[in-house]
Amino acid sequence: MSGAGDLRHRLIHETAISLPDDAGGASTTFLAVDQLWARIESPAGDPSLSAERRLATLIHRITVRAPNTLSRGDRLTLGTRIFAIEALSDPDGRGRFTRCLCREEQT
Template sequence: MRSEFIDPGEFRTEFTLQRVSLMPDGGGGHQESWTETAAFFARIEPISAASRFGAGQMLETVTHRVTMRHRPDIESGMRLVRQERVFDILTVHDPDETGRYLVCRVREDGR
């Protein structure tokens, strides 16, 4: 198995990890409420960008790879926030199965 070298000195971007909670809205539905669960530093790299046109408007989507120290509390469906930017976590995996690092593929909409 080929091991990827990850330099933790490149973890210079501060992120806040958020988890969604569904709150009843009083009308039979629910409203999403995001709560901060942790703050940490990681490395972010852009992977791809795409533009879609629909309903008379453009939708910009950018995907990134975020590499961080291993955390047991992170999973798909959560999100990362950096200043005003929001990244939805799509996938989470341990790149070399050593429990040292995690790599998340994230999506940023509307940039």
């Protein structure tokens, strides 16, 4: 990655929160935390079967500027697209960027 000029997509960082429901349990919802500029690299397809239908799972590498508050289990959104964060790394070992391995599901 050459620098901040490669970060062309404005994504919303969301984190999961648990809210009590009326039945005594809890439901999970996502809360917007921050907006980040990001680079989204071409996906690799991994077709997988769900119980009810066939889903195409796309794996993306999304890079954002560090430091940030991203964690595994959070998600990034771009309009109606949702990218679930599976793993995080420091691509150049210098602490300038965070690379996320993200899963996007499409029906």
